[in-house]
Amino acid sequence: MVADDYYIGKSEFAGSLMRINDLEFQVLIPSPMSTTRRDTAIKVRDFYRAGGTVIALRRLPYNSVETGRDDAELKAILAGSV
Numbered sequence: 454m455v456a457d458d459y460y461i462g463k464s465e466f467a468g469s470l471m472r473i474n475d476l477e478f479q480v481l482i483p484s485p486m487s488t489t490r491r492d493t494a495i496k497v498r499d500f501y502r503a504g505g506t507v508i509a510l511r512r513l514p515y516n517s518v519e520t521g522r523d524d525a526e527l528k529a530i531l532a533g534s535v
Contacts, residue, residue, distance in 0.1 A: 454478075458493045469504030478505075485511040490518045494530045502533075 456464070460473050470477045481500060494514070501507045513531050517524035529535040 458490050461493050461496050462490075464496060464500075466500060466503045466505075469506075471500050471505055480506040480508065482508045482510065485509075486514050487512070488516040488518060489514040489527070491524075491527055491530060494527055498530055498533060 454473070454476060456473055463473070465472045467477065470479060471481060472478075481497060483497065494517075497507060515524070515528065516522050517527040520526070526535070
């Protein structure tokens with residue numbers, strides 16, 4: 454399944470599972486991207502903290518929709534320090 458910001462945003466967690474509608478996932482593989490929403494990054498971080506597996510390919514986003522290039526808050530979210 455391909456899940457964009459909309460579906461990630463409405464996902465729920467059940468232990469280490471991410472639930473989107475009636476589907477459950479143990480692994481999330483975000484596509485390589487330079488820009489994402491902060492709330493999407495928070496969902497991904499929270500899924501990881503709940504025990505889910507996140508496999509990042511090539512790079513993590515460093516620009517946010519909210520503030521643009523080299524968003525320090527986005528970097529902190531993805532580093533797990535926020």
